[in-house]
Amino acid sequence: MKIDQRVHNFSAGPSALPTEVMREMQENLLNFQGSGMSVMEMSHRGDHFMTIIEEARTRIRRLYGLDETWEVLFVHGGASLQFAMVPMNFIGQDQCADYIETGIWSTKAIKEARIQGKGVHIAATSEQDGFTQIPETFDFQEDAPFVHITTNNTVRGTQWHNLPDTNGTPLIADMSSDILSRPIDLSRFGVIYAGAQKNMGPSGVAVVLLRKEMLDRIPENLPTLLSYRTYAEKESMFNTPATFPIYAISLVTKWLEETMGGLDMMAAINARKAKSLYDAIDADWFYEGTAHAKDRSLMNVTFRLARQELEPLFVSEALKAGLSGLKGHKSVGGIRASIYNAASEEAVEALIDFMDHFKNRHR
Amino acid sequence: MKIDQRVHNFSAGPSALPTEVMREMQENLLNFQGSGMSVMEMSHRGDHFMTIIEEARTRIRRLYGLDETWEVLFVHGGASLQFAMVPMNFIGQDQCADYIETGIWSTKAIKEARIQGKGVHIAATSEQDGFTQIPETFDFQEDAPFVHITTNNTVRGTQWHNLPDTNGTPLIADMSSDILSRPIDLSRFGVIYAGAQKNMGPSGVAVVLLRKEMLDRIPENLPTLLSYRTYAEKESMFNTPATFPIYAISLVTKWLEETMGGLDMMAAINARKAKSLYDAIDADWFYEGTAHAKDRSLMNVTFRLARQELEPLFVSEALKAGLSGLKGHKSVGGIRASIYNAASEEAVEALIDFMDHFKNRHR
Numbered sequence: 001m002k003i004d005q006r007v008h009n010f011s012a013g014p015s016a017l018p019t020e021v022m023r024e025m026q027e028n029l030l031n032f033q034g035s036g037m038s039v040m041e042m043s044h045r046g047d048h049f050m051t052i053i054e055e056a057r058t059r060i061r062r063l064y065g066l067d068e069t070w071e072v073l074f075v076h077g078g079a080s081l082q083f084a085m086v087p088m089n090f091i092g093q094d095q096c097a098d099y100i101e102t103g104i105w106s107t108k109a110i111k112e113a114r115i116q117g118k119g120v121h122i123a124a125t126s127e128q129d130g131f132t133q134i135p136e137t138f139d140f141q142e143d144a145p146f147v148h149i150t151t152n153n154t155v156r157g158t159q160w161h162n163l164p165d166t167n168g169t170p171l172i173a174d175m176s177s178d179i180l181s182r183p184i185d186l187s188r189f190g191v192i193y194a195g196a197q198k199n200m201g202p203s204g205v206a207v208v209l210l211r212k213e214m215l216d217r218i219p220e221n222l223p224t225l226l227s228y229r230t231y232a233e234k235e236s237m238f239n240t241p242a243t244f245p246i247y248a249i250s251l252v253t254k255w256l257e258e259t260m261g262g263l264d265m266m267a268a269i270n271a272r273k274a275k276s277l278y279d280a281i282d283a284d285w286f287y288e289g290t291a292h293a294k295d296r297s298l299m300n301v302t303f304r305l306a307r308q309e310l311e312p313l314f315v316s317e318a319l320k321a322g323l324s325g326l327k328g329h330k331s332v333g334g335i336r337a338s339i340y341n342a343a344s345e346e347a348v349e350a351l352i353d354f355m356d357h358f359k360n361r362h363r
Numbered sequence: 364m365k366i367d368q369r370v371h372n373f374s375a376g377p378s379a380l381p382t383e384v385m386r387e388m389q390e391n392l393l394n395f396q397g398s399g400m401s402v403m404e405m406s407h408r409g410d411h412f413m414t415i416i417e418e419a420r421t422r423i424r425r426l427y428g429l430d431e432t433w434e435v436l437f438v439h440g441g442a443s444l445q446f447a448m449v450p451m452n453f454i455g456q457d458q459c460a461d462y463i464e465t466g467i468w469s470t471k472a473i474k475e476a477r478i479q480g481k482g483v484h485i486a487a488t489s490e491q492d493g494f495t496q497i498p499e500t501f502d503f504q505e506d507a508p509f510v511h512i513t514t515n516n517t518v519r520g521t522q523w524h525n526l527p528d529t530n531g532t533p534l535i536a537d538m539s540s541d542i543l544s545r546p547i548d549l550s551r552f553g554v555i556y557a558g559a560q561k562n563m564g565p566s567g568v569a570v571v572l573l574r575k576e577m578l579d580r581i582p583e584n585l586p587t588l589l590s591y592r593t594y595a596e597k598e599s600m601f602n603t604p605a606t607f608p609i610y611a612i613s614l615v616t617k618w619l620e621e622t623m624g625g626l627d628m629m630a631a632i633n634a635r636k637a638k639s640l641y642d643a644i645d646a647d648w649f650y651e652g653t654a655h656a657k658d659r660s661l662m663n664v665t666f667r668l669a670r671q672e673l674e675p676l677f678v679s680e681a682l683k684a685g686l687s688g689l690k691g692h693k694s695v696g697g698i699r700a701s702i703y704n705a706a707s708e709e710a711v712e713a714l715i716d717f718m719d720h721f722k723n724r725h726r
Binding site for chain 2: 007011013014015016017019022023025026036038040044046076078079084088111116195201202204205221222224225239244245248322324325
């Protein structure tokens with residue numbers, strides 16, 4: 001591979017960013033818009049960065065059609081810190097929240113609530129199926145402050161395609177791996193959070209969409225940076241935010257709006273990419289999808305080779321062919337192609353071509 | 364200013380990074396070492412990033428001469444989250460920690476301990492002097508778990524030049540604005556923390572140096588990402604770390620070792636830069652330093668114009684001359700030149716030249 005050549009990157013996260021975004025970042029790296037400095041060297045209170053963070057916020061608002069009843073917050077860390085902040089902010093002393101367990105990320109979210117001694121009720125789990133599907137029946141409590149779900153499960157490659165009927169209880173969702181990949185029915189959610197490093201930018205920041213009325217539930221006297229209220233009141237600038245990752249988010253959301261044409265268009269492309277790939281998997285016995293077909297993820301396509309002993313060869317030959325990051329999560333093995341927004345249709349076609357060639361050589 | 368020209372950046376943070384570091388980052392932005400992707404697009408568990416984080420850790424260890432009794436951790440967020448984590452981890456239920464108050468950052472650290480209902484004793488404060496000096500007498504408790512100090516105060520431009528005698532109680536220090544600027548007597552410290560965005564890299568990550576024996580004091584059942592033990596046990600990789608900022612830290616520490624020649628050399632350069640600038644301020648009545656001379660910071664040089672009404676003109680003309688970020692902190696006004704490691708001697712000379720010319724035109 002030549003030094004200036006980019007691979008097709010199927011990494012589960014951190015993951016591919018649009019090449020045109022990377023080029024814009026590169027061009028401006030030493031001197032952003034004539035400022036004589038990089039975005040990462042400038043005061044977060046200066047005009048340049050204030051414009052950048054406002055653009056990131058506004059574009060996210062516009063992409064999801066968020067009105068003024070919603071806050072868009074940039075919080076330090078990733079989803080894992082959100083696992084702790086959600087119960088800290090939203091499970092009161094005598095309350096018990098509903099959690100739906102659909103994979104290791106939701107298990108971790110549940111664990112963080114329990115560490116704090118908060119009330120947790122498992123309303124459904126697919127653990128008995130090795131998390132290869134999304135549950136269909138739920139044991140919701142009547143007075144739960146929220147129902148927590150993980151909208152997409154990177155490890156097993158499952159995704160919620162229909163939201164559960166919570167009878168009015170707001171959903172709080174970890175949307176790290178499918179945020180901004182499709183339109184969503186916002187009316188069902190109280191809070192949506194997502195680490196940036198799959199569909200939005202570099203790691204180190206989480207985007208939180210929060211319905212303003214949720215702010216009233218937050219107790220006083222939380223550590224300042226662990227209260228969503230701080231981020232809302234200070235427009236995510238109580239302290240120095242993760243300026244460069246937020247800059248990247250502003251560029252990625254610009255690309256989503258201006259190049260890809262918004263979430264409807266992006267969703268159509270994502271559906272097309274996933275369908276081509278699942279069709280290739282389902283073509284015959286050589287490849288086998290691992291998630292239940294009804295719940296297959298459009299973001300993380302997981303499969304095995306019927307002859308599993310060929311999988312290491314598949315991964316290493318793919319890498320030689322310029323297809324990177326295809327090894328499955330260490331806890332389950334197999335193959336995983338993460339095809340987030342920035343994975344192009346060309347990349348998916350290249351993968352399908354490789355799969356065909358590999359099959360022809362090894363069947 | 365031409366589009367490819369960089370200003371002399373005196374911003375208090377985020378702040379200047381070495382131009383050669385920025386160039387290396389730029390060259391590799393789309394394709395890091397033949398990987399075909401940016402550092403910000405690659406798995407944190409892959410060989411490339413594992414090498415990067417290990418290099419950042421090792422270089423910090425070597426620069427400070429840290430032996431195996433110390434941990435080097437990369438924690439999400441900046442110093443403000445550390446203000447909360449320190450008491451959470453290190454003030455036990457019946458304990459009371461000593462804090463020395465030397466400016467708004469130490470005041471914020473104290474506030475975060477109190478929010479959690481932790482015992483806090485103010486062992487000294489310079490509030491009565493508007494934080495323009497470092498206290499010299501201390502009312503230490505005998506059994507405090509630690510003494511907290513802020514080694515450098517960006518707003519008022521003061522810095523600890525001699526550590527207080529704590530009679531064996533370990534110091535915990537916020538070293539955000541002078542980390543890696545000079546050698547330190549490590550034997551006095553239990554924990555040192557610093558947001559990256561002044562002397563090390565972009566915002567979004569804090570570096571924590573922690574004496575291993577401090578780990579034994581940490582209570583069980585803290586939220587996972589708020590316990591230093593998690594970062595120690597998982598080598599700062601419990602979840603996705605802020606990969607790109609850590610990459611920048613690896614390059615800045617490489618520059619510190621290989622270009623600047625280590626902390627002794629860096630400290631000598633920093634002392635020279637500060638002396639030139641303070642000499643220019645002290646030359647006559649036109650400029651006036653605002654911190655007590657004995658406690659002047661080598662990192663943030665704060666001063667006023669005797670004719671304060673000229674200060675806005677000073678800042679705007681400086682900017683036209685390619686000298687950026689000289690406006691004092693909004694809470695105190697005046698002029699502040701932040702001359703962290705990456706502010707070159709050439710930049711400081713350019714500032715002194717400008718100050719001379721400005722004085723000649725306006726005296």
